[in-house]
Amino acid sequence: MTGRSPGLLRRHRDFRLLWCGETAGKFGTAVSNVAMPLVAVSTLHAPTFAVGLLSACTWLPWLLIGLPVGVWVDRLRRRPLMLGAAGLSLVLFAAVPVLARYGGLSLGLLIAVALLTGAAAVVFQTAYSAYLPALLAPADQPEGNAKLHGSASAAQIAGQGAGGLIAQLAGAVNGLFAHAATFLIALLCLLGIRHREPRPAPRDAPRALAAEVAEGLRLVAGDKWFRTLTLFGAASNLALMGYQSMAAVFLVREVGLSPGTVGGVLALASTGGIAGAFLARRAADRFGTARAMLLCELGLPGAALLIPLAAHGAGALLYVAGSFGVSAGAVAGNILKASFQQRYCPPALLGRVIASSSFVNYGTLPLGALLGGALGSALGLRPAMWIMTAGVPLAALILLFSPVGAVRDLPTHPAGEEQREPGEGGPDPERRDGPDPEQGDGPGPGRQGHDGARARR
Secondary structure, three states, X not given: OOXXXXXXXXXXXXXXXXXXXXXHHHHHHHHHHHHHHHHHHHHOOXXXXXXXXXXXXXXXXXXXXXXXXXXHHHHOOHHHHHHHHHHHHHXXXXXXXXXXXXXXXXXXXXXHHHHHHHHHHHHHHHHHHHHHHHHOOHHHHHHHHHHHHHHHHHHHHHHHHHHHHHHHHHOOOOHHHHHHHHHHHHHHHHHHOOOXXXXXXXXXXXXXXXXXXXXXXXXXXXXXXXXXXXXXXXXXHHHHHHHHHHHHHHHHHOOXXXXXXXXXXXXXXXXXXXXXXXXXXXXXXXXXXXHHHHHHHHHHHHHHHHHHHOOOHHHHHHHHHHHHHHHHHHHHHHHHHHHHHHHHOOHHHHHXXXXXXXXXXXXXXXXXXXXXXXXXXXXXXXXXXXXXXXXXXXXXXXXXXOHHHHOOOOOOOOOOOOOOOOOOOOOOOXXXXXXXXXXXXXXXOOXXXXXXXXXXX
16 A cells, blocks of 8 residues: 555545534534523523532433443444434433423423433443444544544534524523534434444353443453553543633632633633644654653643633733643543553453443542532632642653553553454454545445543543
8 A cells, every 4th residue: 555545534434424423412512511501590590509510410420320331332232322322312402492482491300401411421422432443443543533532622612602602692592402403413424324333242141230340340440551541530530620610710700801701711722622633643653652641641731830820911821821731631632542442442341441431530520620619719719720730730640650651652452462463353453444545435344443621531
């Protein structure tokens, strides 16, 4: 093969559909993250605690059902699970403005919708992360992850601005129709994918759900690479959510920005995620995947220490610069971690590994929000911001003093397991799924696969 093969968006029809559907879903999520609290505040006049509870309900399902969902994802085909989750979210978000028109809107309804759509997101995210390796050959997975994470960052930025605009023009309640529409797009894209997964291999002896959950937890806890990345993600998310939970109040009360300007500053800072998506593969190619992860998770997030220095006027740019670095590092790190998981983990265990690590990683998000609020109340906003932002690069010391800090590249298969040869029980690293670029689009052969800074996955 001569020259570099065309990019995935040019030659892989099924990936283009998955990418389009996932980007639409991320845009809709950013819109609803603005619209749902606005409905609670402006329409239902809910107290502050209730608004916080509404936001917490979107993450709570990761703690309630995240582990069993990982087992289901490994037992079943992933694409039907994604279709079911997207369809449920479409119905739920469309139901809120319809019920509001007939007097059925209440805080209880919003909380129920937040819980159910949060549960659907757990299913979709876990299945989607495990589905990508079934669609792409290993050599294409880093590019695929970079495109998906980069477009998710761009969609988040656009969705934050669009959410406020839609709420202003059509009303906060009707703004949820926009999110429902994005799930319709995701459904249509998923239905258009021609690749069909093979049935999961039959199990010799079906085991209890708890036993399979425990197997996933044991693998994450027992493997030094999974264990290191999961502990780092949990510590990093604690610090990230700690300072992000205070960001808007800090920018208004300490920096002196107007509420309208705060939204623009947060959106501008989020553009770091796009830069991170552009950086990840290039840094991995030049320095190695392990050294690139240290650069992205320890070097770039060091800019977080600029955030507490932000001041009125031009000093607000220090917040933008600091959050830009954190966001770039988080997204690049997420891409490197996702590519590592998809190549290193046995396909039959990938759903459980993703769910087990997400259970730990996302479980620290509400703790970080509580810690940030408690420190802000006890010490003041600026001292609390110093503590929580310092925790962002400090969390990466877990990586530096772990096996990640001692190697150039992350492994592609567990120690003691021979690297599979092309055509022998696994994807061929040199073979591309999807159509031949010279023959146009066509079905490919089967394969087994936060405001500001984004949460570590």
